[in-house]
Amino acid sequence: MANLQEAPSEVPAPSTQPSPANTPTQPPPKPPSPPLRILRVSQLDAELLDGELTGLLKEQFLKIFSFFRPTIKETYDPEITALLTYLISQVTLYASGASYGLELQNLRYRNERRHLGDRETASINAPLTRWQKIAHAVIHIGGRWGWLRLNRFATSHEWSEHPAVSSVSTVYFPQRDADPPKKHDMRYRIWKLLQKAETIFRSLSLLNFLVFLYNGKYRSVLDRILRMRLVYAKPEMSRQVSFDFMNRELVWTAFTEFLLFLMPLINLSQLKAAFNRMVRVQSNISLPEDICGICYGTENDGDAGGVVTPASTGGTVQMPYETSCGHVFCYYCLK
Structure with a gap:
């Protein structure tokens, strides 16, 4: 009987690990937000519009001196350009963060330092700080004026034409060295430094433009240094392209070219005579047959x-x- 007694079955201990059915589901990771893309053509068009506006105001302003001291245009051209640029920027860019050209393209500047990482596509754009505006005015307006004025001064005084000056040892001891080294005048050195600085700046501008074409950020070197980026003022507004002005210009251009082609083929004297015959007033006076x-x-x-x-x-x-x-x-x- 003892051999026939069955051994008690072992009951498995309950598992402390939760079953897959009871495991709480974790939310999937949030995909990264797409990078902010701003149309490059809109940014470049805004720059062209601002330049044309400044040129138009400058042209109208210089007409004041057309009959009174006409030499003012050539003498104070850098100062006039800097003054007009500052006045336009003061009432537009430094007041609202957007110039007239930027407003026409639905763009404005923002402080990109406040939109690093995931905050790049934030709905609220951080305005420009005071030091960014001051630095932009000093470099963009004051720096351009100083550069033009310095180049004019160096060109008018012929700094690039100053001959090299021999060293003191060559003057007093010419027998020591048959081909002694020469020291250039300080003005010539400054002029060479200006040329090198201009070359470096143009190279940086070209490199920045290529990067701008790639990612659409920072239209100029100054914008990249100050972290001033152009974004849409109203992202929900659809971009509307109007070709009315372009179509009108094309029609007038084609019409003008057609007239220039047709004018040599027209005999103006015969046309004038035919026109005079058409518009000549005919006399309607008629006498009876029995009147001489x-x-x-x-x-x-x-x-x-x-x-x-x-x-x-x-x-x-x-x-x-x-x-x-x-x-x-x-x-x-x-x-």
Whole structure:
């Protein structure tokens, strides 16, 4: 009987690990937000519009001096350009963060330092700080004015034409070195530094433009240094492209070219004569058949001095005579 007794079955201990059905589901990771893309053509168009506006205002302003001190245009051109640029920027860019050209393209500047990482696509754009505006005015306006004025001064005083100056040892001891080293004048050195600085800046501008074409950020080197990025002022606004002005310009250009092609083929003298014949006022005066035209004219001109003529009879045809053209006159008037 002991051998027939079954061993008690072992009951498995309950597992402390939760089953897959009871495991709480974790939310999937949030995909990264797409990078902010701003149309490059809109940014470049805004720059062109601002440049054309400044040029238009400058042209109208310089007309004041067309008959009064016309040399002011050439003498103070950098100062006039800097003043107009500052006034336009003060009432637009430094006041609202967008110039007139940027507003037309639905763009404005923002402080990109506040939008690093995931905050790049934030709905609220951080405005420019005060030091960014001051630095932009000093470098963009003041720096350009200083550069133009310094280049003008160096060119007018011919800094690039100053000859090299021999060293002191060569002047007093010419026998020491047959080909001694020469030291250039300080003005020539400054001019060479200006040329190198301009070359470096142009190279950086070209490199920045290539990067701008790639990612659409920072239109200029100054914008990249100050972290001033152009974004949409109203992202929900759809971009509307109007070709009305372009179509009008194309029509007028084609019409002008057609007239320039047609004018040499037109005989103006014949055209003028034909036009005069068309607009000439024709006389509607007609006399009855029993009235002589010569007698009628003589009677209207005045009295014949007491002599009895057909004209004194009221212009009635006396002894009618028909001419080759078919008109009837007095025989006395014709003879």
